[in-house]
Amino acid sequence: MDLHGSELKDMALHAMHTLKDNITERFYSIADIPNSTVPELAEFIQQHPDTQVTRKHLLGNSYTFYRLNTNHYQFYLETRDDLVLQLDGYSNGKKIVSHRSYRDFDDLHSPIKLM
Numbered sequence: 001m002d003l004h005g006s007e008l009k010d011m012a013l014h015a016m017h018t019l020k021d022n023i024t025e026r027f028y029s030i031a032d033i034p035n036s037t038v039p040e041l042a043e044f045i046q047q048h049p050d051t052q053v054t055r056k057h058l059l060g061n062s063y064t065f066y067r068l069n070t071n072h073y074q075f076y077l078e079t080r081d082d083l084v085l086q087l088d089g090y091s092n093g094k095k096i097v098s099h100r101s102y103r104d105f106d107d108l109h110s111p112i113k114l115m
Contacts, residue, residue: 037110038104052067061080062080072092075090084099084108085101086100
């Protein structure tokens with residue numbers, strides 16, 4: 001198996017990122033801290049009965065925009081097909097998540113503290 005320097009670096013970064021996520025998720029579990037991932041939050045927002053949905057067809061692509069205000073949480077979600085483009089979430093006015101697909105693709109499955 002012949003690995004180039006950049007491939008080895010990418011593999012090491014991915015392994016470290018996975019380790020960090022696993023440790024964080026385990027800590028949240030032990031400390032009983034509510035947490036979720038971007039795909040889990042996106043599904044929750046899409047399935048919630050109080051979510052306001054707007055659909056637009058722009059430049060040959062279908063986009064869906066979701067807004068959910070419930071209890072102490074406010075969420076804004078943008079999707080194209082099944083791809084989460086943007087997700088912003090606030091709890092009691094404090095930002096809990098700010099995900100952008102172009103910037104945060106490595107953090108898609110990272111645990112997010114929901115408090």
